[in-house]
Amino acid sequence: MNGAVWIRQVAALSMKELRQLWRDRGLFAFVVYVFTVNIILAAGGASYELNRVPVIVHDADRSKPARDLAYAFQPPYFTFLGEVADPAKALAMLDREEARVLVDIPQGFGERLHEGTQPATIQLLVDASHANSGYLAASYAASITSHFAAPWTQQTLIRAGIAPDQLPRADARIRLWHNPDLNEPWFHTVAELTTMMTVMCILLPAAALVREKERGTIEQLLVSPLSALQVLLSKVIAMEAVMLVGVAVAIFGIMQPIYGVPIRGSLPLLFALTAIYAFTNAGIGLAAASFARNSGQTGLLIMLIVMPIVTLSGTWTPLESMPAWLRSLMTISPLRHFVDIIYSILLRGAGLSVLWSPIIWMIGLGAIMFTIGVLRFRRQYR
Amino acid sequence: MNLRRVLAVTQKEIREILRDRIYLALAFIMPGMLMIVFGYGMSQDIENIALAVLDEDGTALSRDYARHFTDSRYFTYVGHFRSQQEADRSLSNGRIKVVIVIPQHFAQRLMEGGASPVQFLVDGTFTTIARTVRSYLDATNLAFNAGLQSRFISARLGVPQSQAIAILQPVRIEMRYLYNQEARSLWAIAPSLMMFTLMLIVPLLTALSVVREKESGAILNVYASTISRGEFIAGKLLPAIGIACLNACVLWMIATLYFGAPFKGSLGLLALATLLFVICAAGCGLVVSFLVRTQQAAIIVATILSTLLAMQYSGIMTPVSSMTGATHAIARSFPPMYYQNVITGTFMKGVGFDVLWPDLLFLLGFAAFIVSVAHALFRKRVPA
Numbered sequence: 041m042n043g044a045v046w047i048r049q050v051a052a053l054s055m056k057e058l059r060q061l062w063r064d065r066g067l068f069a070f071v072v073y074v075f076t077v078n079i080i081l082a083a084g085g086a087s088y089e090l091n092r093v094p095v096i097v098h099d100a101d102r103s104k105p106a107r108d109l110a111y112a113f114q115p116p117y118f119t120f121l122g123e124v125a126d127p128a129k130a131l132a133m134l135d136r137e138e139a140r141v142l143v144d145i146p147q148g149f150g151e152r153l154h155e156g157t158q159p160a161t162i163q164l165l166v167d168a169s170h171a172n173s174g175y176l177a178a179s180y181a182a183s184i185t186s187h188f189a190a191p192w193t194q195q196t197l198i199r200a201g202i203a204p205d206q207l208p209r210a211d212a213r214i215r216l217w218h219n220p221d222l223n224e225p226w227f228h229t230v231a232e233l234t235t236m237m238t239v240m241c242i243l244l245p246a247a248a249l250v251r252e253k254e255r256g257t258i259e260q261l262l263v264s265p266l267s268a269l270q271v272l273l274s275k276v277i278a279m280e281a282v283m284l285v286g287v288a289v290a291i292f293g294i295m296q297p298i299y300g301v302p303i304r305g306s307l308p309l310l311f312a313l314t315a316i317y318a319f320t321n322a323g324i325g326l327a328a329a330s331f332a333r334n335s336g337q338t339g340l341l342i343m344l345i346v347m348p349i350v351t352l353s354g355t356w357t358p359l360e361s362m363p364a365w366l367r368s369l370m371t372i373s374p375l376r377h378f379v380d381i382i383y384s385i386l387l388r389g390a391g392l393s394v395l396w397s398p399i400i401w402m403i404g405l406g407a408i409m410f411t412i413g414v415l416r417f418r419r420q421y422r
Numbered sequence: 423m424n425l426r427r428v429l430a431v432t433q434k435e436i437r438e439i440l441r442d443r444i445y446l447a448l449a450f451i452m453p454g455m456l457m458i459v460f461g462y463g464m465s466q467d468i469e470n471i472a473l474a475v476l477d478e479d480g481t482a483l484s485r486d487y488a489r490h491f492t493d494s495r496y497f498t499y500v501g502h503f504r505s506q507q508e509a510d511r512s513l514s515n516g517r518i519k520v521v522i523v524i525p526q527h528f529a530q531r532l533m534e535g536g537a538s539p540v541q542f543l544v545d546g547t548f549t550t551i552a553r554t555v556r557s558y559l560d561a562t563n564l565a566f567n568a569g570l571q572s573r574f575i576s577a578r579l580g581v582p583q584s585q586a587i588a589i590l591q592p593v594r595i596e597m598r599y600l601y602n603q604e605a606r607s608l609w610a611i612a613p614s615l616m617m618f619t620l621m622l623i624v625p626l627l628t629a630l631s632v633v634r635e636k637e638s639g640a641i642l643n644v645y646a647s648t649i650s651r652g653e654f655i656a657g658k659l660l661p662a663i664g665i666a667c668l669n670a671c672v673l674w675m676i677a678t679l680y681f682g683a684p685f686k687g688s689l690g691l692l693a694l695a696t697l698l699f700v701i702c703a704a705g706c707g708l709v710v711s712f713l714v715r716t717q718q719a720a721i722i723v724a725t726i727l728s729t730l731l732a733m734q735y736s737g738i739m740t741p742v743s744s745m746t747g748a749t750h751a752i753a754r755s756f757p758p759m760y761y762q763n764v765i766t767g768t769f770m771k772g773v774g775f776d777v778l779w780p781d782l783l784f785l786l787g788f789a790a791f792i793v794s795v796a797h798a799l800f801r802k803r804v805p806a
Contacts, residue, residue, distance in 0.1 A: 067719035074726060082734065084747050109593075134600060135773050137763075157585065159594035168599035169610060169766045170741045178597055179557050186564075189593040196589045200579055207571050210487060210528075211537040212563040214556055216546035217513050227549040235733075239726055247718035254717070255637070333444065335634070335717035339626045340448040343725060347456055347622060350729070352463035356739060358519070358551055360470040360498060366462050380516045383547045394515040 049266055053274030057248060058281065074236045075286040079294050082232035083225035092119040093177050096130050096139040099123050103150025109162070109188050110143065117180050131165075140167040141177055156196050218387040225299035227355075230382060233290050235350045237314075238375050241283060241321035242346055245275040246329035249417075250338045268418040272410075276322040283318040284311060304389030313381050313399065320374040320402055323409030330416035349373045354380075377402045423656065427649045431657025435631065439661060449627065453669045457619045457676050461612055464738075468554045473497040473520040476509045483529035487540070488522060490566045496558045509543065519545045520555060532570070601770035612681035613769040614738050616673045617699070617762050620666060621732035624700055625707030627662040629724035632711035632800075645802045655796050659704050666700040677769070686772030695764040695778075698785035702757040703728075705792030712799040737762050760784045 062068055095118045097110040113120045121139055124130045133139040144163040152160035164181055168174030194204040219226050249272070252258040261271050288311075295301040303310075328345060332338040352366065353375040359367050370376045377398035384390035392399075439446055475488045492499035500518060503509045512518045523541040531538035542559055546552040568590060575586040635641040644654060674692075677683045710724045733739060735749065736758035745753055753759050760781040767773045767781075775782075 064714075064716055064719050066714045067716070067722060070719070070723050070726070078730070081749055081752070084749060135771050136777050153592055156592060157588060159588045159591055161594045161596055163596045163598065165598045165600050167601060169601040169770050170737075173741050174599060176553075176557070178599070179561065182595055182597075183560075185593050185595055186591070189591065192592040193590055196592070197575075200589075202575070202578060205537075206535040208532040208535050208574055209537055209567045209571065210532065210563055211539045212542055212559060213539055214542040214544055214559055216544050216552060216556075219546035219549065219552070222546055222549045222552060224549055227547065232734075235729070236726065239729060240722070243722050243725060247721050251716065251718045334442070335721055336442065336445045336630050337448060339630065339721040339725065340445065340452055340623075342721070343622060343626060344448070344452045344456065346725070347729070348459045348463070351460060351733070355548055356550065357464060358468060358471060358548070360472055361468050363462050366459070370463075384515050387547050388514045388516065388545075390514045394511070398515075 046270070050270050050274050050277065053266070053270065054277040054281070057275055057278030060248075061244075061278070061282065071240070071282065071286065074240065075233075075290045076294060078236065079229050079232055079290050080298070083229045083295075083299055090117040090173065090176050090180055093117060093141060093173075093180075094119050094121050094139045095141045095143060095181075096121045096133055097123045097143045097145065098125075098127050098130050099145045100147045101145050101149040105150045105153050106145045109145065109185070112184050112188050113141075113143065113181070118177075118184075134165065134167055137167070140174075141165065141181060143181070153192060156192070223299075225295075226301050226387060229290075229295045229299060229301060230386060231355045233287065233295070234353075234355075234375060234379060234382060237283060237287065237318070238321055238350055239346055240286075241279060241318045242325040242328070243342055244279045244282070244325070245272075245322045246325035246332075246338055246342055247335065248275050248278075249326060249329040250332055250335050254334055269414055272326055272414055272417060275326070276319060276410075279322055280315055280318050284315060287311070287314055301386060303386055305385035305391060309392065310382070310385045313378070313385075313402070316399075316402055316406060317374060317378045317381075320406030320409060323406050323411075323413055324374070326413030327409050327416065330413055330420065349375045352376075371401070372405060374402050374405050377405075423650065423652055427653045428657045428660070431649070431654060432660045435658065435661040439665075449623075449665050450669065450672075453619045453623050454672050454676055456622070457615050457673055458680070460615050460618065461608060461676075461681055464611055464615070467608075468551055468558075469496055470498040471496060471520060471551075471555055471558075472500045472518045473522065474501050474503055474509065474512060474518050475499070476503040476506065476521060476523045478526045479524050479528040481529040483532060484524045487524060487528070487566055490562050491522060491559075494558070494562055496555075496562075513543060513545050516545065516547065519551070520559070535574075601766070608681055609683045610770075611738075612677040612683040613765045614762060616670065616677055617736060617758055617765055618732050618738055619673055620670060620696075620700065621703055621736065621758050622728050623669065624662065624666045624703035625710065625724045625728045626721070627665055628658065628704045628707035629710045629720045630717055631658045631662070632708065633714055633717050633720045636715065637717055642804070645804065651797055651800045651802060655708065655793065655800065658708060659701070659793070662704045662707070663697070663700050666704065667697065670696045670700065683769055685769050687768030688774060689768075691775060691778065691782075692764060692768045695761055695768075695782055695785060698782065698789050699757055699761040701789040702785060702792055705789060705796060706731075708796045709792060709799065712796055731756055731758055735759070757785055757788050760788075 092115050095113040099106050099110055110123065111120060127144065130139065130142045134142060142165040144165065146161065149160045149162065152158065164178065166174050166178045197204050216222060252261065296303065324345060325342065328341050329338055332341050352362070352370055353373060359370060359376065380398045381395055384395055473491060475492070477484050477488060491497050497520065503512065503521070509521045509523065513521065521543040523543065525539065528538050528540065544552055544555055571590055572583050572586040575589060576583045635644065678685050706727065707724055710727065711720055714720045714723060735753040735756055737753065742750065742753050742759050763781045764778050767778050
């Protein structure tokens with residue numbers, strides 16, 4: 041068989057896949073949604089900054105400093121709900137999540153502060169049922185308290201004859217690179233795009249393959265003069281086309297114009313690597329589909345593979361924080377490498393010279409997965 | 423509704439599931455496996471952040487300063503740089519998240535008194551991580567300063583260091599973390615993962631149940647039979663609810679026994695909420711199954727829908743209270759957030775029906791709503 045015919049056959053089959061997707065209007069609309077509206081929703085979705093955490097104060101002291109401290113809990117980070125006379129009532133409010141922080145100022149707080157020989161203690165009760173925001177609330181509350189206390193320190197120091205600015209201190213100047221204002225949509229739109237791409241890239245070809253198995257149309261393909269490789273390749277190519285168009289729409293139609301997500305690196309490189317990434321995932325999907333006999337099995341099997349990949353790829357929890365066994369397991373997740381690549385090209389402006397290692401990993405994984413898929417597919421049907 | 427006809431459908435479904443060994447194994451093994459992997463990966467303790475040092479001062483004091491960071495469990499020292507260019511370059515592929523640049527004369531400036539600048543270059547790409555890293559850096563820097571200043575004051579005024587500390591920190595905070603005493607997030611997150619895992623799996627259990635029959639044509643038998651629409655839907659839902667409830671028990675045991683999450687509330691209350699939640703989730707899958715035409719579309723739509731609901735709109739990645747705009751509205755109109763409230767309430771707070779009834783009411787309402795949507799979508803007619 042000559043090459044041109046071979047390619048024409050693959051092209052014809054790929055067109056068939058695309059046509060099928062186009063005709064399944066429900067599915068097609070859903071694909072459009074994922075690359076457009078869904079990205080917008082993800083961008084506006086969340087502010088990880090503390091946002092008006094409700095604070096309740098139990099003030100047993102009723103001195104002026106105590107009142108000043110209570111009123112220091114203000115927006116944007118906190119909302120001061122008011123004072124309660126009865127601590128039990130405050131705890132009930134914490135139970136119902138009406139308040140998330142209780143500031144308990146004991147009797148004698150103002151007096152101790154004036155004396156200045158031993159620290160005046162206050163108690164902070166923080167709702168830590170959401171560990172991360174609990175920790176943030178605690179640290180912001182601590183910094184509000186230390187701001188409140190600073191003038192008292194200064195008074196004592198001046199009385200003792202030390203100029204406050206004479207105190208030695210390391211002045212930490214923290215500069216955020218790549219996203220200096222911590223612009224949330226820059227992070228979230230890319231994270232959402234990679235997540236949805238991963239789910240789609242693995243699912244689309246797997247579902248398409250299993251569908252033919254279930255309906256028996258695969259028999260028709262196999263009696264036709266097509267090789268197993270051609271059958272699989274056509275599914276992958278169709279999906280590649282959908283992905284590349286989808287990513288282009290998401291980046292140029294939404295992320296860049298609406299949210300100003302920067303593109304600091306090379307676009308051709310980005311799209312070339314996106315294509316490779318889609319190919320790698322397609323390999324995973326095909327390998328998984330070759331183990332499944334029907335759509336039910338495929339759905340569950342893919343969920344089992346996809347969810348760890350999208351939740352543990354290092355965007356939410358850094359890989360370094362994971363236990364070692366999980367971290368090494370995630371080395372074989374292509375998304376873990378693609379996350380490095382896409383963020384590095386878009387935000388960090390990196391090029392091939394610093395990205396070669398994740399690229400090699402991704403290509404290697406893709407080649408292995410795809411080979412497994414092709415080999416298993418062949419064995420099942422010859 | 424005729425119970426016999428419902429059970430006939432259920433029995434047929436169960437038989438189908440039992441004959442598909444791989445599916446059966448997956449349906450029971452997978453939720454537990456996922457939950458364990460998520461537990462280790464998603465516990466939100468951000469630790470061991472890769473950190474590098476560029477020490478241009480090279481004095482004992484500058485090394486001591488750097489050690490405050492490298493010895494902390496929040497950071498892992500990965501090396502030092504000799505030049506600013508090297509440091510800049512290292513931040514461009516994401517392998518290093520923080521570089522401390524200690525300039526020349528750092529120690530000398532400290533000895534002279536006053537502020538001595540240090541620069542921290544932080545990779546801000548992953549905003550959530552960057553924000554936490556920034557607070558760690560501030561806190562560690564404060565700790566260094568507190569030590570330095572208390573030594574300075576005690577030397578200048580000739581007072582014991584404890585009194586110097588009282589001068590520096592006139593207000594001391596006793597921090598108590600409620601509901602999660604040690605703020606260890608593996609405990610905190612394990613119960614939420616019950617919701618997360620159920621939300622991911624359960625819609626998939628029903629998403630194919632109708633569309634499979636549509637594709638194979640078996641649905642025509644249903645159209646022609648005497649079974650009512652409600653009976654058919656009930657029959658389809660029951661086996662999925664059964665599998666999901668058994669899985670919920672396993673997940674509950676993983677949360678409490680394996681991850682050691684405390685359970686303070688009423689088991690009956692959680693069981694009731696779980697049942698309602700599972701009906702909601704299975705109902706979502708069934709609605710997908712009625713809406714789409716092919717199994718291929720059903721898996722894709724169900725998978726993405728449950729992924730979105732579980733990750734984006736459940737409050738597991740960010741509390742619902744910090745959500746804004748449309749996301750907030752969507753989160754409030756789907757069940758995960760309410761079930762999550764019941765889970766937090768029963769696991770960590772030990773609160774009862776008096777506090778949680780609004781959540782249960784919503785779950786009940788949504789379950790009724792989604793089943794009636796499925797009922798409305800189901801026509802016993804061949805589409806023209």
